[in-house]
Amino acid sequence: MRFTAEVKVMLKEGISDPQGQTIERALPALGYEGVGEVRVGKRIELKLDAGDIDEARAKVEDMCNRLLANPVIESFQVEVS
Amino acid sequence: MRFTAEVKVMLKEGISDPQGQTIERALPALGYEGVGEVRVGKRIELKLDAGDIDEARAKVEDMCNRLLANPVIESFQVEVS
Amino acid sequence: MKTVHRELGLTDAEFDQIVARLGREPSYTELAMFSVMWSEHCSYKSSRNHLKNLPTEGDRILVGPGEGAGIIEVAPGLAVAWKIESHNHPSFVEPFNGAATGIGGIVRDILSMGARPIALLDSLRFGPPDDPRTRFLIDGVVHGISSYGNSIGVPTVGGEMVFEDCYAENPLVNVACLGVIEHRLMHGRGEGQGNAAILFGSSTGRDGIGGASVLASAEFDDGSLDKRPSVQVGDPFTEKLLIEASLELIRKDLVVGFQDLGAGGISCPTCEMTSKAGTGIELELGSVHLREPDMEPFEVMISESQERMLAVVEQERVDEVVAVCSKWGLEARVIGRITDTGKVQVRSGGEMIVDVSADALAEEGPVYDRPYERPRWIDELQGSDPGAAPPADLKEAFLSVLSSPRVASKRWVWSQYDHMIFLGTIEGPGSDAAVIRLPDRKEAVAITTDGNGRYCYLDPYEGARLSVAEAARNVACTGARPAAVTNCLNFGNPEKPGVMWQFAEAVRGIGAACAALGTPVTGGNVSFYNETNGRAIYPTPVIGTLGILEDASAAVPMCWAEPGHDVVLLGTTSPGDLGGSEYAKVINGTVGGLPPELDIEAERMLIETLVEVAPLVSSAHDPADGGLAISLAESAIAGGIGVRVDDLGRDDLHLMLFSETPSRAVVTCPPGLLKAVLAVARMHGTPARRIGETGGDDIVLGTLSVALQEARGRHDDGLTKHLSATLV
Amino acid sequence: MKPRVGVVQFPGSNCEQDCVRAFRSLGAEVEMIWHAEEHLPEVDLVVLPGGFAHGDYLRTGALARFSPIMAAVEAHAAAGGLLLGICNGFQILCEAGLLPGALRKNAGLKFICAWTELRVDNVDTPYTGRATPGQVLKIPINHFEGNWYADDATKDRMVANGQIVLRYVDNPNGSLVDAAGISNGSGNVLGLMPHPERACEALLGSEDGKVILGSVLDLIGRSPRRPASELKAVSGLESAT
Ligand SMILES: Nc1ncnc2c1ncn2[C@@H]1O[C@H](COP(=O)(O)OP(=O)(O)O)[C@@H](O)[C@H]1O
C-alpha cells in the first residue's frame, strides 16, 4: 500500500534559532506588532510503500533518525495517511 | 487574543526540488526502497495577537505573501489555532 | 556539594584547593565558575610547564602569547593578528554547528585585539573518507565552515585535509584567523574604577553550558553523543554585526578594554580582564539579556552562548556605545562596574552569590607537572619496516599516490568557501601558502597551516620539527619571509604518561625549530583528551606560520607559467626517507620506521634561498606528502603544462620519486636566469641543480611517463570519488 | 565631472567595500548609503552589493527589500535611474520585484566560489557598452542561491527581449537558460550573480569586470545628469514584472 507521510523537523527546545529570531526582529518594521516565538524548521513530504500504517510510520521515523533530521539538535514529528 | 499559527511553505508544483531529489536518491542506499515524491519545504511556527481567528489568519496570510514565502516559486498553507 | 564538583570536571584535590583559597565552601555558582576557569581548556594546567619554554620574542612581535591573538608588525604602522583554535569535540558531536562556532570563536579572538578578521584557514583531519559516518562529518564540517565564514564575509583561503584511521572517532577541526589592526591595538584590560562593563551581541541562553569543562576537557566514550545540551548553534549574521559594531566602537575610541566571550562564558572575560588590570568587577546578573527567562545564576555565568563581547567603557561614553550597537541591531547592556577590590562579585536579586578573587579564577588555577614516559611500543614502531619496497607497477603507484585522498585536489572543499572577498587573495587555496594582500596596501602576508601526525607518531620531537620546517618552507615558496608561528596542539589524554611524553617531545621540537628558524611562537591552543574509548589520535601539532612579503605583486605561484622553463631542484633527496611517507602508506600499507631527519640549518638556508630567488623564478613548490614526483605533478597540473625530468640520480627511481626528504623545493625559471638562480643557491650553501624542463603534454620522470590529462583526472577526483557516494 | 556611485550597505552586506574599491579604481566618486536611510543622495548609479543583507535566513534578500532605503531605490529605478545588483543585490532585486524571477539554491546544493566564463548576449545595455557581441568574460561567482528561475512565459519574453544579458558558458548552478545576469525591460536595472568587482585587477586573475563596471561609468560620463534619458529601451516592455 502507498502512504503519504508528512515530517516536521524543528530545532529542539533550548537550541537557539537564529532564523526565527531574525524574522521576529524584522516583523515590527513591516507593521506586524505582537508576533513572537517565531521558529523555523523543515517540512518534508514523501510517499512510501508499506504493509500497513504502523509499518509506514515506523519506517518514516527510522528515516528521520538516520537522515531527515539531525537528532542532536532537531526533534521531529511524523504524520502518515 | 493570542493565536498560534503554523505556516507551511513548499516549492510550487512543477518547480524542481533538488533537496527532495537528493534525499530520494540517498534512501535506497540506506535500505529504504519504494520511497518517492520527496519534497522539502519550510515550516514556520509563530504566535500572534488578533481579535479573532479570522483576523489572525488574514494577518498571517498577509505575512506569507509579503515575507514568509516567495510567490514566484513557493506556495503556502496557513493553520491557525 | 561533596560530589557536585566531580560532575563539573574538578578533582577532589582541586576542590580542596578552592576551599582553602576561599576559606569557605564555594557557592554553586562559584564552583561552576571555577570548573570552567580551571578546566584544562581555559587554564592550560597540564601544558603550561612545557609551553613556557617556547621562544616568544622577536623584533616584529608586538604581542606574544597570553592575549586574544599574537600581533606581528608587517611594516611601520601596519600590524596583523594571527591565531589558531581547535573545535574538535564540538565538531564531532555536531559537525555543522561545531565547525561553524569554531570559526565564530577564532574570529572573535582576532576581533578582541582590535583587528578586522581578513582571512581564515581550516586544518581538518578525519578518518578514511569511504566510511559513511566520516562522510557525514566531512560534509557537516565543510558546510559549517562555509556557511559561517562566507556569511560573515571573511575569506577562507587555505587549510589542510588529512585522512587517517586514528581520527575516525575523533576528527580534528582547527581554524586559524588573520586580522589587520585597523585603528589601534586593543588589550583585554578592565581598567578604571567606576567604568561600566557592557555586554553586547546575542542574548544569553542555555546553549553550550559547560562546553569548556565537559566537551573540551574530557575524553569521549560511547555515551558522549548524548552530551547534547552543550551544542551551540552559530549565528553568523550576528557575528557580522558584532565585527562591524566592535570596529566602529574602536574607531570612535569609545572603549577602554575589550574581550570576547568564548569558553567559560561571562566568567572568563570578567575575571581575566580585571586580573590583568589589577582591578575588580561587580556584576548584576539581572541585567544580562537572557534568551530563556528561567535560567539559574550559574547557567548565566558559564553559558557559552555565541556572538557576545564584553567592553569596559567610561561612564560618559555608555550612551554612545549603546547607540553604535543599536545602529547595528545589537542589544547592549551595562551588566556591571569596575571596582578596586581585586574580586569578581556577582549579585542576583539583591543577594551576593559570587565573591571571589579574580586572580584565583584567572591566574591561580592548578598547574600540573604530569608524569611522562617514553612508551615502550615506540621502539618497536621505529624498528619496523618503513615500507620502502618497490611497487609492482611504477606508473600505477604514482597515480595511486597522486589520487590518495590526502594528496588529491581539495577543490571540492575550498570551492565551497568564499576565498576571494576583500580583493586581497593573490595566491589562494591550492598553493603552498595563501598570499593575502593587506587592504589598500602593497604589503602582503603569506599564511599556511601544516601538521604531520604520522611523523609525530613515529617520533614526536622530529615530527614537530618537520611540521615547523614544512610550514616555514611553504611560506617561503611564495617569496615571503617566515616571521611568526601560532600552533594548535592536538593530543590524547595528558593523564597518560605516554601521551604526556608525546606532548613534551613535540613542544620541545617546536621550540627548537622555531628558535632556529627565527619564527617566535605568538600564541596557540592546546586540545587534549582527543581520545574515544581510550584510543588516542596521533600526536598532532598543527603549525600556523605567517610570513611577510613587502610587495604583493611579487608573490611566486606554485603552478608552471610557461613551457621551456628550466626546472631546478633545491636541496638533496635522501632516497631512504620513506618512513611515515604517503608512498609507504598507500603502496605498502605501512606506517613505521623513522621519519625523515631534518637538518634545520639546511632548512634555514633553503628558506633564505627561496626568499632571495623569488624575483628570478616563475614558480616554486616544495615536495611534501608524496615526495618529488607529486610536487612536480601538482605544478604541472595546476599550470596545464607537462614536464620532462631526466636527471634523477642513480638510485632506485621509486625512492627518488617518493622519498619525503625535507628541505627541498622545486623552482622554475626562464633559461636565461638559470645561472642567476644557481648562484643565489650556491651563495647560501643550498645544493641546486637543473633536473629538467617544463613543456609538453606528459609528465616524464626518468622512465616513468604519464599523460598530463590522466594525471589531472586522477588528482581531481581522488577525494570526490569517495565523497559523492551518499551525501545529502 | 566624475560619475557618482552610491553603494547601499545593509547590515550584513560584505562586498560593499570591494565595490567601493573597484568603482574608485575606475575613476568614480563613491559613497556608501546606509540601508536605514530613507533618501538617496545624488548619485548616477545605485549598487546593491553582495553579502547576506539581513542574514538571509528565510530566503536570500527576503528581508532586505523592506529596508527603509528600498522605497527610494525603487523610485530611482522607476524613474529610469541606473541600478545594479550584484549577487545578494541581484537576489534582493528579484525579491523586491524590480527584476523578474527568483533565485533558488544551486542545483548541486553546494555553495560555489569559482571563476566562470560569461558570454555577453546583449551589448545594447547600459552595462555592456564596452563589450563586443558574444564576448566571453572571466568573472568569479560566489553564492549558494544563484539558480535563476522564472515561469515559461516570462522567460520566453525575456529571451526575446534580450533581457538575458549575460550567460554562463558552462552553467554552474542550474540557472534557467544559463542566465548569469538579467535586466529589466527598459535595461536600466541589471542583476547578476558573478562579481565584476572581484575581476578588475590582473593581479587578482582578471580585468574583465571592468567591461561591466566601466560600461556603466562610460554611459554616465556621456550624460552625467540624467543617465536614464540616454537609456536605449531594450524593448517595448515597461516593466519586467
Ligand atoms: N580544508 C581545506 N580548506 C581550504 N583549503 C585547503 C584545505 N585542504 C587543503 N587545502 C588547500 O589545498 C592545497 C594543498 O594542501 P596541502 O597538500 O596541505 O599543501 P602543502 O603540501 O603545500 O602543505 C593548499 O593550498 C591548501 O590550502
Ligand SMILES: [Mg+2]
Ligand atoms: Mg607545500
